[in-house]
Amino acid sequence: MLTLPEIRDVRGAVDDAWRSPTADAVAAAWGLPPGSALFWRSSAAHVAVVPEGVDRRGVLYVRWVPEHAAGARRFAHGTLLHARLSADHADVAALVPSRSGRLLERLDTPVGPALAAVVRRVDGDDLDVDDLNDEVASTWGRALARFHADAARHTDVAQPAAAPPFTVLTASADAEVAAAARALAASQPGGSDGHDGYDGYDGFRATAARTVVGHGDLELDNLRWRGLRPTCFDLDEAGLRPAAADVASAVRDLLGPDPARPAHPALLDAFLDGYGRASGDVVTPHALLPHVAAIAAEQLVDLERVLARGPDPAGSGGAPDAPDEAWLVDLAAHLREHATGQRAVLLSAASALA
Known part of the structure; x- marks a missing residue:
């Protein structure tokens, strides 16, 4: 951001x-x-x-x-x-x-x-979770598989996704976040528990999946629908990553704040079924957890960077006669609220993987 x-x-x-x-x-x-x-x-x-x-x-x-x-x-x-x-x-x-x-x-x-x-602009309908049924969720999953198939020939312009910054979060002043980050960092190759884990863009190999050129953010917000044919935009997060990681980034609204207990399990199953039938990759809800944890960790670190130079309570630039605009103060508050949500996701995923 x-x-x-x-x-x-x-x-x-x-x-x-x-x-x-x-x-x-x-x-x-x-x-x-x-x-x-x-x-x-x-x-x-x-x-x-x-x-x-x-x-x-x-x-x-x-x-x-x-x-x-x-x-x-x-x-x-x-x-x-x-x-x-x-x-x-x-x-x-x-x-x-x-x-x-x-x-x-x-x-x-x-x-x-x-x-x-x-x-x-893409003409079409803007759907949210409340607009979905099993058929639409399955179509959404097939759309992600189709994106992976279409993008596969363009690896030369795709950058490897960064490894999750679990090690950075081990120094967090939040004791629960630091403990979760230590456990997740230990699951990476060379980690203290010896389990196979995240290896750059190859991902948590134990969760399944081939490396794809992923969209990085194929959420409903980045789709417009004409009937059962969605068109996507906003490829700023595109890059090489495990298929399961790209699925995880797409279905965060279906997982909710406690990804170990998905908020919309039937819709999630329909999405995964559609993706699996179209791609040949079997991705289970449990296989999403380390990747959801990685996304939450990335966002927490990024939000800390963004908020480190946030609104000055004494005023813009420290001048008491030039207070920060209300919109900027509101934006910073919204981002802190988002960080709270990502903290919950990280702790939930880490607990379920322990």
Whole structure:
């Protein structure tokens, strides 16, 4: 995720009509006039939206990350993979070429150099867990298997996913998190218990699975549905990882805060059945646990990094006469709440694997 100062640099200059000088600088590379790309949100990337009726190309999402950001390399490789899959007519959103004909641009902006891409809106339905039944959940699982099959030929642009930072969390001031991290770290190759475990992007080999070019975040939020055919976007987390790890990243909403006792077991079984039938890989709910723990660990470490330079209670930059904007304080509170949820996931998974 972008740091809070990186978000403030952009969001702080957005006016009451959601116009952004930085979004204008990025959008200009796609031939869009100032004020046409309205700021929407910031998380792993900054996003602005070109509303319907503004441009003949339709509704567009303008996405960019600072070149120095921690996720810039992932953004670049995800965009390259996205471009390859789009050329193959896979089920991905359409990328829009810039005026120079490029799908990935490096640009100068008011807050420094950035990497940018533009995605066309996918028409279709936006589903959440309450909209699912067994058939739709199974179709979702088959869609992930189809993504793996389509992406398999593009390993040259896929980066290995990082090993989970369990060792970092062993130094946590939270005693329960530190203990869980020690137990999980010990399960890695060379760990004190001697069990086969996580080995970079090869993953917890004991849980099953071949290495795939995974989407990294094929949650419902990153899909649009036309009947029973979903189309995906947001490939920023794409990379080489175990199939079971990519399944785990997709079904976190089905697992819930206590992945050892899935919140939606029937839908999870349907997803896994659809994935298994389409891919030939058998992934069980128990096989997801070490990968869910790894995702939670990654998020906890990343959130600590992001929040380390959070809102200053004395004011922006420490100046008591320039307090941080309410939206920034609210965002930091939301991220701390998210960290609490990821802590629960980590402890649950570690306890079930003990």
